[in-house]
Amino acid sequence: MNIMLLYGTETGNAEMLAEDIMSELEGDHEVECRNLSDFSPDEFDAGRLHMIICSSYGDGELPASAQPFAEALKTAAPDLKGIHFGIFGLGDREYEETFGFGSGTLAELLIAHGAVQVGERITHDASGSDMAEDVAFPWASQIVTLAEEKIGEVA
Amino acid sequence: MSRAVAIVGSGPSGCYLAQALLKAAPDLRVDLIDRLPVPYGLVRYGVAADHQGTKGVIRQFERVFERQGAGFVGNVTIGEDVSLDALREAYDAVVLAAGLSADRTLGIAGEDLQGVHRAGQLTRALYEHPDAAPLPELGSRVVIMGNGNVAIDILRLLAKTPEELAGSDLGAAPSDWLTRSGIEEIEIVGRSPASAAKFDPVMIKELVKLEGINIRVLGADRSDDPEAAKKLAALEAINGHGCGARRITFRFGLTPIELSGPDDHLKEARFLDGQGNTVILPCSAFITAIGFGAEVGLPRDLLIGEAVDREAGVLAPGLYATGWFRRGPQGTIPDNRADAQRLASHILADFEGAAALPEKPGRQAFPDWAGAVGYHGWKRIDVAEISNAPENRCRAKIASRDAMLALALQKEEVSQ
Numbered sequence: 292m293n294i295m296l297l298y299g300t301e302t303g304n305a306e307m308l309a310e311d312i313m314s315e316l317e318g319d320h321e322v323e324c325r326n327l328s329d330f331s332p333d334e335f336d337a338g339r340l341h342m343i344i345c346s347s348y349g350d351g352e353l354p355a356s357a358q359p360f361a362e363a364l365k366t367a368a369p370d371l372k373g374i375h376f377g378i379f380g381l382g383d384r385e386y387e388e389t390f391g392f393g394s395g396t397l398a399e400l401l402i403a404h405g406a407v408q409v410g411e412r413i414t415h416d417a418s419g420s421d422m423a424e425d426v427a428f429p430w431a432s433q434i435v436t437l438a439e440e441k442i443g444e445v446a
Numbered sequence: 447m448s449r450a451v452a453i454v455g456s457g458p459s460g461c462y463l464a465q466a467l468l469k470a471a472p473d474l475r476v477d478l479i480d481r482l483p484v485p486y487g488l489v490r491y492g493v494a495a496d497h498q499g500t501k502g503v504i505r506q507f508e509r510v511f512e513r514q515g516a517g518f519v520g521n522v523t524i525g526e527d528v529s530l531d532a533l534r535e536a537y538d539a540v541v542l543a544a545g546l547s548a549d550r551t552l553g554i555a556g557e558d559l560q561g562v563h564r565a566g567q568l569t570r571a572l573y574e575h576p577d578a579a580p581l582p583e584l585g586s587r588v589v590i591m592g593n594g595n596v597a598i599d600i601l602r603l604l605a606k607t608p609e610e611l612a613g614s615d616l617g618a619a620p621s622d623w624l625t626r627s628g629i630e631e632i633e634i635v636g637r638s639p640a641s642a643a644k645f646d647p648v649m650i651k652e653l654v655k656l657e658g659i660n661i662r663v664l665g666a667d668r669s670d671d672p673e674a675a676k677k678l679a680a681l682e683a684i685n686g687h688g689c690g691a692r693r694i695t696f697r698f699g700l701t702p703i704e705l706s707g708p709d710d711h712l713k714e715a716r717f718l719d720g721q722g723n724t725v726i727l728p729c730s731a732f733i734t735a736i737g738f739g740a741e742v743g744l745p746r747d748l749l750i751g752e753a754v755d756r757e758a759g760v761l762a763p764g765l766y767a768t769g770w771f772r773r774g775p776q777g778t779i780p781d782n783r784a785d786a787q788r789l790a791s792h793i794l795a796d797f798e799g800a801a802a803l804p805e806k807p808g809r810q811a812f813p814d815w816a817g818a819v820g821y822h823g824w825k826r827i828d829v830a831e832i833s834n835a836p837e838n839r840c841r842a843k844i845a846s847r848d849a850m851l852a853l854a855l856q857k858e859e860v861s862q
């Protein structure tokens with residue numbers, strides 16, 4: 292599978308997790324890892340799985356590195372039909388009212404432009420006892436399995 | 447060729463800088479030097495004990511040492527144990543990421559009375575910084591002067607019930623101190639109007655979770671500015687909240703003019719409001735949370751004043767600054783990350799521009815550092831603190847420098 296791993300981060304945790312997921316998947320898949328701040332909406336590719344790791348900041352807002360991407364998406368309003376993505380959130384239940392809002396906002400935005408979400412969106416809780424990678428690795432392998440079926444169908 | 451970089455201070459700025467440098471140039475020899483035997487600066491000793499999620503960045507910093515190969519040199523003070531000149535002599539680049547830890551003062555009469563405390567001192571004592579003075583008696587009526595996130599942190603910790611501190615790393619002695627405090631009333635006073643307060647709205651919203659308090663907000667103004675409106679909405683939402691015993695009062699637009707009381711003991715704080723009327727708040731403790739400045743040790747004012755390019759963080763050839771030390775005491779952890787990433791590119795470009803210069807020895811110039819605390823020494827402290835945590839805490843900090851050193855150094859000798 293050809294995977295584009297993208298992260299949106301404020302303090303770097305999502306970047307570290309994305310790098311960990313890349314090391315985990317690299318053996319079996321072709322993976323490229325990039326900051327959402329360096330990714331433009333016209334780079335989406337129907338032959339690839341887009342795996343997004345995104346935190347929340349402030350009052351449930353997108354983290355800084357995801358903001359230019361979200362703005363570009365709103366402005367360019369591309370048709371993302373046939374684009375597949377999976378999304379994993381980083382958050383903190385201390386912010387109970389806005390837990391996981393950053394990744395949620397991004398998912399809604401992509402879906403609104405026609406992209407298809409693969410699998411469930413899970414959000415890691417920084418105040419909980421699990422390590423982010425312990426939650427994210429099983430999620431990632433599940434997303435890849437699901438995407439293999441779907442992207443296979445399309446291609 | 448492998449250049450040697452010394453980073454003075456292992457707070458978030460220093461750690462993010464090492465991370466960015468080593469990501470771009472894995473062969474660099476990078477050492478993070480700290481006057482404390484333990485790393486991470488204000489992530490350990492400033493970020494609130496009940497905000498453990500924010501401390502999650504430590505996992506990234508651990509990798510800087512464990513995987514990216516940075517060295518930790520703890521318990522060495524630059525400007526005392528080693529001069530800045532000697533350090534510059536030994537390293538190709540020296541970066542000052544030493545933060546700003548001295549409390550700013552108001553400059554009004556009565557600030558040296560007993561009962562007047564400063565946010566930095568108080569938070570260091572609460573979080574068991576090895577150089578902190580003992581926790582003071584606050585009495586029943588506390589005034590907090592300041593409207594930044596640090597002021598709100600202090601308010602929240604003083605206002606929480608013991609149960610609400612579960613899962614934090616607040617130590618046994620400070621927890622006990624809070625339980626016994628006898629605080630009945632906390633007033634938090636801003637010099638500016640509410641619309642210009644510096645705190646983040648989420649910090650205010652968080653207060654509604656507290657069970658033991660009742661909150662009132664007095665004299666908030668109005669504003670059409672969207673950022674200000676968020677703050678005002680958060681204040682409005684908490685006004686009247688709660689029916690706990692401790693009363694919390696927010697007041698705005700009050701300029702402090704004098705602290706006074708008999709026999710050197712604080713009894714009241716006087717302010718002027720916007721109309722020029724005097725407002726008197728009786729209090730047993732007055733805590734200033736109004737920002738930070740440079741400590742003695744490194745000549746910051748001189749260095750920053752003579753900087754080649756302060757904006758870029760270049761003080762002189764081979765000498766740089768980042769984080770709070772460069773910018774002043776503003777900005778959160780992510781601001782330091784952005785700052786450090788920019789400086790890393792700058793330093794690497796400077797190295798390229800000076801490729802012909804011979805490389806410098808780095809830490810080999812300091813054989814004494816065999817007696818400093820290395821990363822493994824710190825990890826022994828870390829492991830002990832985590833494994834000794836009582837049931838409702840995630841860590842039990844070791845508070846004294848001697849105890850830290852005993853653990854960090856003694857075993858290092860045995861294992862060598």
Ligand SMILES: Cc1cc2nc3c(=O)[nH]c(=O)nc-3n(C[C@H](O)[C@H](O)[C@H](O)COP(=O)(O)OP(=O)(O)OC[C@H]3O[C@@H](n4cnc5c(N)ncnc54)[C@H](O)[C@@H]3O)c2cc1C
Nearest residue numbers: 455457458459480481487488492524544545769770778779
């Ligand atoms: C009470 C408080 C609470 C805060 N809470 C938050 C929060 O919740 N979230 C957030 O994002 N930001 C918070 N901040 C802001 C955040 O802590 C700072 O932005 C950040 O720590 C600045 O990083 P720094 O590395 O520049 O300085 P510091 O973190 O202060 O690190 C400086 C380091 O340098 C060392 N040092 C100093 N002098 C020397 C010397 N001469 N030789 C060797 N070592 C030296 C110190 O021991 C220290 O380890 C808080 C700040 C305070 C004061």
Ligand SMILES: Cc1cc2nc3c(=O)[nH]c(=O)nc-3n(C[C@H](O)[C@H](O)[C@H](O)COP(=O)(O)O)c2cc1C
Nearest residue numbers: 300301302303304305346347349351382383390391
């Ligand atoms: C000031 C601040 C605000 C936050 N706001 C939220 C929030 O509204 N919702 C949430 O789920 N997590 C929130 N978080 C938690 C972060 O998303 C979490 O710490 C995450 O690991 C940060 O990842 P990053 O370093 O990639 O940005 C907040 C954290 C901080 C420090």
